[in-house]
Amino acid sequence: MSLPDTSANVRQRLLDAALQLFSTKGYAATSVRELVEAAGVTKPVLYYYFKNKEGLYLALMGDALGDFFQVAEQARTAPGSVTERICGYCTALLDLFVERLPVARLIYAIYYGPPQGAPHIDFEASFSTMLAHMEQLVSEGISTGEFRQVCPQDTAWAIVALLNTTMEEQLTQTRQVRVDRAGLLRLLALLFEGIRT
Numbered sequence: 001m002s003l004p005d006t007s008a009n010v011r012q013r014l015l016d017a018a019l020q021l022f023s024t025k026g027y028a029a030t031s032v033r034e035l036v037e038a039a040g041v042t043k044p045v046l047y048y049y050f051k052n053k054e055g056l057y058l059a060l061m062g063d064a065l066g067d068f069f070q071v072a073e074q075a076r077t078a079p080g081s082v083t084e085r086i087c088g089y090c091t092a093l094l095d096l097f098v099e100r101l102p103v104a105r106l107i108y109a110i111y112y113g114p115p116q117g118a119p120h121i122d123f124e125a126s127f128s129t130m131l132a133h134m135e136q137l138v139s140e141g142i143s144t145g146e147f148r149q150v151c152p153q154d155t156a157w158a159i160v161a162l163l164n165t166t167m168e169e170q171l172t173q174t175r176q177v178r179v180d181r182a183g184l185l186r187l188l189a190l191l192f193e194g195i196r197t
Helices: 010-025 032-039 043-050 053-076 082-099 101-112 124-143 152-170 181-195
Strands: none
Touching (some): 043 053, 053 082
16 A cells, blocks of 8 residues: 655645636535546545535635634734734735635635535634724724724724725736735725724
8 A cells, every 4th residue: 555645735736626626616525536637636635624615615714714813813903003913914815815716716605605515614713803903993092092082893894894995906917907905005004094083
C-alpha cells in the first residue's frame, strides 16, 4: 500500500478544485471523483487530507472565515484614532474580500441560493462580529470625544451597511464596479462628517 501524496501543494490543489467545482456545479452536484480528477490526485489522497467531501468543504470555508476573523481582530486593535481604525477595518476586510472573491461568491451562493446539501456553517457569525466591532469602536469614539453622542448600534449598522454594499458591488461580473475601495472611504468620510463632535 502506497502512502498518500504529501507534497506541499496537494492540500491546496484539492481546495482549489473544490472551490472551482462547488462554485460552478454546486456542492451536492459535485462528486468525489470529480474533485480528485480536478486536483490530479486519487481518492485516498483526498481522504488522507480531508476525510471526505464534507471535510474538504468545511476546510475551505474554515480557512476563509479564519482569515476573516484574523484580519478583523488585527484591524480592530490597530493603533490610531477611532476614525482611522474604522477606515482601516473596513478597507482591510474589503481587500480580503476582493483577494478571496471566488470564495466570497461561493459563500453568497450557499447563503442566499437554494439549499445545496452543504454542511451548515454559521455565516451570520462574521456579520455579527463586524457589528459588534463597529459598535465597540463607535462607543470608544463617543467616550474619547471623537464622535458626538450618537446611537452606537445605529451607527454600527450604517458603517457595516456601507462595507457590505461595497463588498457586494465587487461580486459583479457583467458591469463596471461602481463603488470600490476609494469610494468606500469617501462614503465613510461622509458618515463621519455627521457624527464628529
